[in-house]
Amino acid sequence: MTPIALVTGATAGFGNAIARRFVKEGWKVIVTGRRQDRLDTLVAELGGPDVAYPLCFDIRDEEATKAALASLPDGFAKFDALVNNAGLALGTSGIEQSDLEQWKTMIDTNVTGLVTITRLTIDTLIERRGIIINLASVASNWSYPGANVYGATKAFVKRFSLNLRSDLSAKGVRVTSIEPGMSESEFTLVRTGGNKEAYDKLYAGANPLQPEDIAETVYWVASLPPHMNINSLEVMPVTQAWSPFAVHRE
Structure with a gap:
């Protein structure tokens, strides 16, 4: 029987590349997103409705x-x-300049949306002894200026993943938190409100991760033997590392 993956947020970036990677290996995919035109294009490029099924919703x-x-x-x-x-970051400002509505949008998407679809699909995943792969971020492990609510939502994703492991270890369902570092995709344009100059400055000379790199990682985790679980996996480009501690001096 052909395995099937449900990939949320597949209209761009990581999700788009992940769907393509699974199909390349003979899987079928369910692809979700808010933009029907992009979903239709992706389905056609993946091989049509026998291979990929689109679900357009928020x-x-x-x-x-x-x-x-x-x-x-x-x-x-x-x-x-x-x-x-499916997830997003909005804004890079410190807390005093941050937009409360952007905070709520990140929480609704990165936390509430993720737990909702997980709960609604868990019975099927238990029946199939499947796998849940949650996209967190290095921001779930490392704080940086402007990450305030975004980093907190991704910390939730990581902790939720580990707690799911505790609940599902006897059910044969694997759970992994994947935590990418600097990655080049539409994500940064969304975060900066479409600021291409900021996008170019961030990635200039950095050789960042690409969506295909994360897709390869996700597929590798999913393709491991069913008795193996990767609990969490942090991935960075070679050029990225930890900064010294910030010290404010009067």
Whole structure:
């Protein structure tokens, strides 16, 4: 039986590359996102509706998430992997300049949306003895200026993943938190409100991770023998490392 992966946030960046990587290895995929045109293009590029099935909805909307999952046809209803990739960062300001609505959007997407779709799919994943792969971030482990709520949401994703491991270890369901560092994708344009100058400055000369690198990592984790679990995996480009402690001097 052909394995199936459900990949959230597949219209760009990591999710798009992850869906392509799974299909390359003979999997079928369910791809989700808010932009129907991009989902339709991706499905066509992956080989059509026999290989990929699109679900267009906003992961922040619980009822829309329920309806989308309920609409899956028989050929896609029983999936073996959930890749919780949908997420975003908004803003780089310190706390006193931050936008409260942006904070709420990050929490609704990165935390509430992720736990909602996980809870709604868990029975299928237990039945299939599948795998849950959650995309966290190095921001879940390392604090930096401007990461305030974004970093906190990703710390939640990591801790949620580890707690799921405790609940699911007897069910045969694997759970992994993948924590990428500097990665070049639409993510940074979204975070900076489309500021291409800031995007170019961030990545200039840094040789950052690419979406295909994370896709390779996600697929590797999913393809391991079913008795092996990668609890968490932090990935950075070689050029990125830890900074000295910040010291404010009067």
